[in-house]
Amino acid sequence: MTTDSTGKGRPTPKRKDAQAKVKVSSLSPVVTKEQKRAQKLASRQDRVNSRAAYLRGDESAMPLRDRGPERRFVRNYVDARRSIGEYFLPIIFIVLVLTLIQVPAVQFAAIALMYAVLLVAIIDGVFLGRKIKRIINSKYPTSSTKGLAMYAWLRSTQMRRLRAPHPQTKVGDVVN
Structure with missing residues (x-):
């Protein structure tokens, strides 16, 4: 057996850091809590506006x-x-x-x-x-x-x- 004394050149990452890196999706951007809260509020407002348009009889807001x-x-x-x-x-x-x-x-x-x-x-x-x-x-x-x-x-x-x-x-x- 031969031992390589050069090593990999960087420290081994902590387990939680390695798992967190795997869990982050490459499709969705990293979002902070404030961004999530703002997005949730905007989506709720969109639903309220869409429902109001539907109840008014707006053709574009109606289901097929x-x-x-x-x-x-x-x-x-x-x-x-x-x-x-x-x-x-x-x-x-x-x-x-x-x-x-x-x-x-x-x-x-x-x-x-x-x-x-x-x-x-x-x-x-x-x-x-x-x-x-x-x-x-x-x-x-x-x-x-x-x-x-x-x-x-x-x-x-x-x-x-x-x-x-x-x-x-x-x-x-x-x-x-």
Whole structure:
């Protein structure tokens, strides 16, 4: 065995320094805590601004499922009318309270009310979907009506205050 007396010319690094060097990614720059905090704050502000634009109805801030003139028309058409579906959630709450009453007739009536409202909401959704498809076919003859009936029905079952994007029309307005 021969021994090399020249050595490597530098001290052996500490283990934690060697491991830290391996952990640092070459793709992301070294960031200080202040830079991370500022970046987090900026990203939060971007999300808040994007959400506000979405709720306003800004087309560029909407997801693909809500974009396009057909979807805007459907939203405005649904928002310009009242439907039983938007009252379903409050009615369910009333049914819940009524089922707590220990009178079988009241409990039965509450459950019957719930199913009746559900049935009427479904029937309303079917008629709404047919009407939406008919109007879209005449107004936008080249566009597809796929998914618009369900989109309209789901929006009509949400309480008006909770709809996103927020309604742009008032109840009773004529939508063109």
